[in-house]
Amino acid sequence: MLPFQRKPDPGVIPGFEHITRYYDRAAQMYAAKIKPGEFYVSKENELIVTVLGSCVAASITDRVNGIGGMNHFMLPITPGQLNVSTSATSESARYGNYAMEFLINNILRNGGERRYLEVKLFGGSKVIKRMSDIGEKNIQFILQYVQSEALKVLAKDLGGENPRKVVYNPLTGVVRIKKLKNLHNDTIVRREEGYLHQIEEDKQPSGDIELFD
Numbered sequence: 001m002l003p004f005q006r007k008p009d010p011g012v013i014p015g016f017e018h019i020t021r022y023y024d025r026a027a028q029m030y031a032a033k034i035k036p037g038e039f040y041v042s043k044e045n046e047l048i049v050t051v052l053g054s055c056v057a058a059s060i061t062d063r064v065n066g067i068g069g070m071n072h073f074m075l076p077i078t079p080g081q082l083n084v085s086t087s088a089t090s091e092s093a094r095y096g097n098y099a100m101e102f103l104i105n106n107i108l109r110n111g112g113e114r115r116y117l118e119v120k121l122f123g124g125s126k127v128i129k130r131m132s133d134i135g136e137k138n139i140q141f142i143l144q145y146v147q148s149e150a151l152k153v154l155a156k157d158l159g160g161e162n163p164r165k166v167v168y169n170p171l172t173g174v175v176r177i178k179k180l181k182n183l184h185n186d187t188i189v190r191r192e193e194g195y196l197h198q199i200e201e202d203k204q205p206s207g208d209i210e211l212f213d
Helices: 096-109 134-148 185-202
Strands: 020-024 029-033 038-042 047-052 056-062 067-072 118-123 152-158 164-168 175-179 209-211
Touching (some): 047 067, 056 134, 056 164, 118 134, 118 164
Parallel strands (some): 029 047, 118 152
Antiparallel strands (some): 020 029
16 A cells, blocks of 8 residues: 655645645645635635535636636625725625625636636525524625626525535536535534624625535
């Protein structure tokens, strides 16, 4: 049996150094794990992974120029004034309107072309009982956004009651989704409720989808 050998790290596009990355031994490639309010763009053969409850994520791929990325936002549109930053982990990236603009602009800035963009959409589950309309509002927002921006949507997996794990390859556009029917549901709910509470405090002045088991 040959010893395990990790492939060389392909590195990241400048500006995404703080996104958590790890080596996926099963896939034998690096993976970037994005949390709510983050996005990641890559030109490499790697994975972008996230877990969604009521949040929504969009993967956007330019297969012609070999670049793609994915975001993960909690709420559809930011209220009032916000100190906007284009950082991959900025406060403004929590909101769908900024998260989509940041993702598209970073893809175009790094060699992508708008005419080749292919979009896939995921998330918007009803996992937070006290605010069960968040997922639906996120879905309504993202569907209106892609229509108004005339973006090509190849596939979508939205709504329902189960969280999702999304695994996306930014070069090929291939997406695999695992529905989390039992495990980790409470953890995801607690995380999203905590994240909503954090956002509320911060408001104070100061292609195809493949399902897998």
